[in-house]
Amino acid sequence: MAHHTTEPHVSxxxxxxxxxxxxxxxxxxxxxxxxEALAPLILPILMVLMAAKxxxxxxxxxxxxxxxxxxxxxxxxxxxxxxxxxxxxxxxxGKLTG
Amino acid sequence: MxxxxxxxxxxxxxxxxxxxxxxxxxxxxxxxxxxxAIMYFVTGFVFLLVAGAEAELIRVQLARPELRILExxxxxxxxxxxxxxxxxxxxxxxxxAFFNFVIPLQxxxxxxxxxxxxxxxxxxxxxxxxxxxxxxxxxxxxxGGWFAYTPLTNRQYSPGSGLDFYxxxxxxxxxxxxxxxxxxxxxxxxxxxxGMTFMRLPLFTWMSMIVSxxxxxxxxxxxxxxxxMMFDRTxxxxxxxxxxxADPVLxxxxxxxxxxxxxxxxxxxxxxxxSEVIPAFxxxxxxxxxxxxxxxxxxxxxxxxxxxHHMFSVGLGPIVNAVFGGATMLIAIPTGIKMxxxxxxxxxxxxxxxxxxxxxxxxxxxxxxxGLSGVMHASPPADLQQTDTYFVVAHFHYVLIGGTxxxxxxxxxYWFPKVTGKLLHEGLGKTHFWLTFTALNVTFxxxxxxxxxxxxxxxxxxxxxxxxxVFNLISTIGAVLFAAxxxxxxxxxxxxxRRGEDAGPNPWDAPTLEWTTASxxxxxxxxxxxxxxxxxxxxxxxxEAGLGWAGEVEPGGVAPRLQPxxxxxxxxxxxxxxxxxxxxxxxxxxxIGALGSLPxxxxxxxxxxxxxxxWAFEPPERGRH
Amino acid sequence: xxxxxxxxxxxxxxMWTFIGSECMLFGTLIATFLIYRGRNIVGPYPDExxxxxxxxxxxxxxxxxxxxxxxxxxxxxxxxxxxxRLYLALTAAFGLIFLGGQYYEFRHFVHEGLPLGRNLFSSTxxxxxxxxxxxxAGGVIWLGTLFLRAxxxxxxxxxAETVEIAGLYWHFxxxxxxxxxxxxxxxx
Numbered sequence: 001m002a003h004h005t006t007e008p009h010v011s012x013x014x015x016x017x018x019x020x021x022x023x024x025x026x027x028x029x030x031x032x033x034x035x036e037a038l039a040p041l042i043l044p045i046l047m048v049l050m051a052a053k054x055x056x057x058x059x060x061x062x063x064x065x066x067x068x069x070x071x072x073x074x075x076x077x078x079x080x081x082x083x084x085x086x087x088x089x090x091x092x093x094g095k096l097t098g
Numbered sequence: 099m100x101x102x103x104x105x106x107x108x109x110x111x112x113x114x115x116x117x118x119x120x121x122x123x124x125x126x127x128x129x130x131x132x133x134x135a136i137m138y139f140v141t142g143f144v145f146l147l148v149a150g151a152e153a154e155l156i157r158v159q160l161a162r163p164e165l166r167i168l169e170x171x172x173x174x175x176x177x178x179x180x181x182x183x184x185x186x187x188x189x190x191x192x193x194x195a196f197f198n199f200v201i202p203l204q205x206x207x208x209x210x211x212x213x214x215x216x217x218x219x220x221x222x223x224x225x226x227x228x229x230x231x232x233x234x235x236x237x238x239x240x241x242g243g244w245f246a247y248t249p250l251t252n253r254q255y256s257p258g259s260g261l262d263f264y265x266x267x268x269x270x271x272x273x274x275x276x277x278x279x280x281x282x283x284x285x286x287x288x289x290x291x292x293g294m295t296f297m298r299l300p301l302f303t304w305m306s307m308i309v310s311x312x313x314x315x316x317x318x319x320x321x322x323x324x325x326x327m328m329f330d331r332t333x334x335x336x337x338x339x340x341x342x343x344a345d346p347v348l349x350x351x352x353x354x355x356x357x358x359x360x361x362x363x364x365x366x367x368x369x370x371x372x373s374e375v376i377p378a379f380x381x382x383x384x385x386x387x388x389x390x391x392x393x394x395x396x397x398x399x400x401x402x403x404x405x406x407h408h409m410f411s412v413g414l415g416p417i418v419n420a421v422f423g424g425a426t427m428l429i430a431i432p433t434g435i436k437m438x439x440x441x442x443x444x445x446x447x448x449x450x451x452x453x454x455x456x457x458x459x460x461x462x463x464x465x466x467x468x469g470l471s472g473v474m475h476a477s478p479p480a481d482l483q484q485t486d487t488y489f490v491v492a493h494f495h496y497v498l499i500g501g502t503x504x505x506x507x508x509x510x511x512y513w514f515p516k517v518t519g520k521l522l523h524e525g526l527g528k529t530h531f532w533l534t535f536t537a538l539n540v541t542f543x544x545x546x547x548x549x550x551x552x553x554x555x556x557x558x559x560x561x562x563x564x565x566x567x568v569f570n571l572i573s574t575i576g577a578v579l580f581a582a583x584x585x586x587x588x589x590x591x592x593x594x595x596r597r598g599e600d601a602g603p604n605p606w607d608a609p610t611l612e613w614t615t616a617s618x619x620x621x622x623x624x625x626x627x628x629x630x631x632x633x634x635x636x637x638x639x640x641x642e643a644g645l646g647w648a649g650e651v652e653p654g655g656v657a658p659r660l661q662p663x664x665x666x667x668x669x670x671x672x673x674x675x676x677x678x679x680x681x682x683x684x685x686x687x688x689x690i691g692a693l694g695s696l697p698x699x700x701x702x703x704x705x706x707x708x709x710x711x712x713w714a715f716e717p718p719e720r721g722r723h
Numbered sequence: 724x725x726x727x728x729x730x731x732x733x734x735x736x737x738m739w740t741f742i743g744s745e746c747m748l749f750g751t752l753i754a755t756f757l758i759y760r761g762r763n764i765v766g767p768y769p770d771e772x773x774x775x776x777x778x779x780x781x782x783x784x785x786x787x788x789x790x791x792x793x794x795x796x797x798x799x800x801x802x803x804x805x806x807x808r809l810y811l812a813l814t815a816a817f818g819l820i821f822l823g824g825q826y827y828e829f830r831h832f833v834h835e836g837l838p839l840g841r842n843l844f845s846s847t848x849x850x851x852x853x854x855x856x857x858x859x860a861g862g863v864i865w866l867g868t869l870f871l872r873a874x875x876x877x878x879x880x881x882x883a884e885t886v887e888i889a890g891l892y893w894h895f896x897x898x899x900x901x902x903x904x905x906x907x908x909x910x911x
Contacts, residue, residue, distance in 0.1 A: 010793075012794060012797050015790060015793045015794060015797070016790065018790075019786065019787060019789075019790035022786050022789075023783060023786065023787075026779065026782060026783060026786065026904075029904075029905065029909055030775065030779050030909070032909075033775060033909045042909075042910070043910065046905050046909055046910060047905075049905075050901060050902060050905040053786075053901045054898055054901050054902065057789060057894055057897060057898050057901065058894070058898060061789050061790075061792070061793050061890075061894045062890075062891055062894045062895070063887075067731070068729065068730070068731060070287070070729055070731065070736075071731065071735075071736070071739045074736070074739045074740055074743050075739055075742060075743055075746075077311070077315075077743055078314070078315060078742065078743025078744060078745070078746035078747060079743070079746045081315050081402055081746075081747065082746040082747045082749075082750030082751075083750070084402070084403075085319070085355060085402070085747075085750060085751070085754065086750050086753060086754040086757070088403075089351060089754045089758060090754065090757055090758060092351070092406075092414060092418055093345070093758045095757060095758060095760075211733045211737070212733070212737065276744060279740075279744070280737050280740045280741055280744070281737075283740055284733050284736045284737050284740060287728065287729060287736065288727040288728050288729055288731065288733055288736055289727065289728060289733075290728040292728075294728075314740060314743060314744040314747075315743070315744065315747050316747075317744075318744055318745070318747035318748035318750075318751060319747060319751040321748065322748060322751040322752055322755070323751075325850070326755070326850070329839075329846070329850060330846075333839055333840060334839065334840025335839060335840055335845070335846035335849075335850065336840070336842065336843055336846045337755070337846055337847075341764070342763075342764055342765075342842055342843055342846075343759070343762035343763055343764045343842075343843050344759060344762070344843055344846075345758075348755065348758065352751065355751075711868075714868075
C-alpha cells in the first residue's frame with residue numbers, strides 16, 4: 001500500500017483538548033444567545049465563534065493543517081465560491097442591509 | 099530486456115483493435131476509459147440527432163406565418179426537449195467522451211483515477227436520457243422550456259408529469275456528472291506522468307481540469323433547485339410559492355448560478371481542442387501558453403459572477419444590473435485574448451487546412467460573431483430589447499454551434515485516427531465542414547434581424563405583416579441544410595470504419611503524448627510510462643525513436659516518440675466490473691419509483707445499495723501497474 | 724496502487740474534492756434558508772418552536788462524535804484493534820443519538836402544527852436539516868460497515884486510509900452542523 005497515511009502529528013491527548021475547546025466554544029455560543037446585554041453584538045460574536053469551531057475541526061480533526069497546500073486549496077475554493085454566492089444572493093434579496 | 103535491434107524492430111506499434119474486441123457483456127462491464135469514451139460519444143451523437151430532429155420540426159412550424167403544422171402544446175414540448183437534450187444529453191456527453199479518451203493519454207496515464215466510477219457516470223447519463231424521453235410516452239414531455247421557470251412550472255400551472263420527468267432525469271444524470279468532475283480532477287492532478295508539471299500539460303487537458311472544477315461547483319446549486327422544485331410539486335413545500343411569501347425568482351437565481359458556468363463547461367473544452375488543433379496544423383507551438391491557461395482560469399472564475407445577466411428584465415434594480423453587466427463585459431476580455439493567441443499561433447506557421455483545422459479556424463470566426471452579440475446583451479438597457487427575442491437565439495446558437503459543436507467536430511476529425519486507427523476521408527470531411535458552416539450562418543444570421551424586430555422566443559407562430567416572414571423562411575432553409583450536412587459525416591464514419599486507410603500512430607505529426615501510442619492504443623495505453631521535461635514533447639529536436647523511457651533517461655529529451663509494441667514487464671489493468679451498472683440500475687429504478695410509487699423507490703434503493711456494497715468490497719487491489 | 728503525482732492518495736484527494744462540491748450544495752440550502760427567514764405568512768414561527776437547550780445537547784453529542792472518530796483513526800494507525808472497534812462504535816452511536824434527536828425534533832414540530840408543507844420555515848428548515856440528517860445517516864451506515872470489518876479482524880493499519888477518508892466525510896458533516904446550529908438556532 002503506497003506511501004502515505006502520514007503518521008498523525010497530533011496526539012490523542014491533543015484531540016481531547018481540542019474537543020474540550022469545541023465544547024467550551026459551544027457553551028459560549030449558547031451563553032451569548034441567552035445574555036440580553038450582548039444582543040446587539042450577537043451576530044459578530046457568533047460568527048467568530050462559529051468560524052473558530054469550524055477551523056479547529058477542519059485544521060486538526062481533518063488534518064488539513066498538516067496536509068499539503070493543494071488539499072487546502074481544493075477545500076477553500078469550494079468554501080469561497082459557496083460563501084460568495086450566499087452573500088451575493090443575500091444582498092440581492094435585501095438581507096444584508098439593516 | 100530486449101536488445102537494441104529487437105527493440106528497434108518492435109517500435110512500430112501495430113493497430114490494437116483488440117482494444118475493442120468482445121461482446122455486449124464486455125461493454126456492459128468495461129471500465130476502460132477508451133471504451134467508455136466511445137459509449138459516451140455514440141450516446142451523445144444519437145441524442146444530438148434526436149434534438150436536431152426536434153429543431154427541424156420547430157423550423158418547419160416556423161417556416162411561414164400562422165402555420166398550424168404543430169399544435170402549440172407539442173411545440174412547447176419540442177423546444178423544451180430540444181434545449182434540454184442538446185445541453186445535457188448531447189453537449190455534455192460528447193465533451194465527456196473527449197475527456198475520457200484523451201486526458202489519460204495526454205498525461206501519460208493508463209486510465210482515469212476511478213475506472214468503475216467512470217463507468218457508473220456513463221450509465222447514469224444513459225439512463226437519465228432514456229428516462230427523460232420516456233416522458234413522451236407517459237403523459238407528455240416537459241414543456242416549460244429547458245430552464246423550467248417557476249411559477250409556470252409549479253404544480254398549479256403545470257399539473258402534468260412532464261416536469262417530474264425533467265427533474266428526475268436531471269437529478270439522475272447529475273449524480274454522474276458530479277462523479278465525473280471528481281474523477282477527472284483527481285486524474286489530472288494525481289496521475290500525470292513523471293515530469294509533467296501543470297505548465298507542461300497540453301492545453302486540452304488544462305481546460306478539462308478547469309471544466310471539472312466548474313462541474314463540481316456549478317451542479318450542486320442546480321441539484322438543490324431541482325430538489326426544491328420536486329418538493330414543491332410533490333410534497334407541498336413552498337420554495338417557489340409567492341402566496342406563502344416565497345419568491346419564484348429564486349428558481350431563476352439557482353438555475354442560472356448553475357446555468358452560466360454550464361455554458362463555460364460547454365465551451366472551454368472546445369477552446370481546448372482548438373488549442374491542440376491549430377498548433378498541430380500550423381506546425382507551431384501555441385502562442386502564449388501561460389496566457390491561454392490563465393485566461394481559461396479567469397473565464398471560469400468570472401463565470402460564477404455573471405448569472406444575473408440572464409435576468410436583466412426581472413427587475414432586480416439598477417445596482418444589481420450594473421454590477422452583473424459590468425462583470426459580463428469583463429469576461430469578453432480573456433475570451434478575446436484567446437482568439438488573438440490562436441491567430442498569432444497561425445501567423446508564420448506552415449498551415450495545413452485539414453478538416454480538423456477548418457473547424458478550428460471556423461470556430462475562431464463563428465464564435466467571435468456569437469461573442470459580439472453576447473457582449474451586446476451584456477448591457478442591461480440594450481438587453482431589455484434583446485432578451486427573450488430571437489436575437490438571443492442567434493447569439494447562443496453561434497456560440498454553441500459555432501463554438502462547442504465546431505470544437506467537437508474539430509476534435510472528432512483530429513482524434514478519430516487515434517481512436518480507430520483509421521483516417522477519415524478528407525473530401526467528405528471538407529464537404530461536411532462547408533455544409534455545416536453554411537447551414538449555421540443561413541439558419542441563424544437572419545435571427546439577429548427577426549429578433550431585433552421583436553420576434554419573441556418560444557412562441558409557436560407569428561403574425562403576417564410583421565416583417566418576420568423572410569427571415570424565418572431563410573432560417574428554415576438553413577435548417578434543411580443542417581440536416582443535409584450530417585450526410586457526409588455519417589457516410590464518412592461508416593465508410594472509414596469499414597475500409598478506411600490505416601492511420602499509424604501519428605498521422606498529423608502532432609506533439610503530445612497520445613500520439614506516441616499505437617492507433618488505437620493497447621488496453622494499457624503505454625507499454626512504458628513516459629517521462630517528460632517540456633511541453634510538446636514530440637517536437638523536441640533531440641528526441642529520436644527508441645531513446646529514453648523510464649529507466650534509460652537521456653538528458654534533455656525523454657519521451658519516446660513511439661511506445662514499444664510490447665511492455666517490458668507485464669502490466670496489470672483493472673478488471674471489468676458489473677457493479678457500476680448494478681448501482682446505476684438501482685438508481686434508475688428508484689427514479690422511476692419517484693414518479694409516484696414508494697415501494698419502487700425502496701426497491702431501487704435496495705438494488706443501488708447492493709451495487710454499492712458489491713463495488714466497495716470487490717478485491718481492493720485493482721491491479722495498477 | 725502506484726505513487727501519485729502529488730503524493731496524495733487518489734481517494735483522499737477525491738474526498739476533499741467532493742467536500743468542496745458539498746460546500747456548494749449546503750451553501751445553496753443555507754442561502755435559501757437565510758433569504759426566506761422572516762417571510763412567513765403563517766405560523767408557527769421559528770421562535771415558537773426552536774428548542775435551544777435540546778439542540779445544544781445533540782450538537783454537543785455530534786461534536787464529541789468527531790472526537791471519537793479521530794480517536795478511531797489514531798487507534799487504526801497504532802494497530803489497536805480493540806480501540807478501533809470501540810471508537811468506531813462510539814462514533815456511530817453518537818451519530819445515531821444525534822439522528823434520534825433530529826427525529827424527535829421533527830416529530831415535535833409536526834405535532835405542534837408544522838408539517839413539511841406548512842410555510843416557508845417548514846420548507847426550508849426540514850429540507851436543510853433533513854439533507855444534513857441524510858448525510859449523517861449515510862455516514863452512520865459507512866461507519867457501521869467499517870465496524871463490522873473491524874469486528875471480523877479485517878481492518879488494520881493497512882486500511883488506515885479508508886478510515887481516514889470516512890473520517891473526513893464525518894468531520895465535514897459535523898462542520899456543516901456547526902454552521903447550521905449557529906445560523907438556524909442561535910440566530911433564529
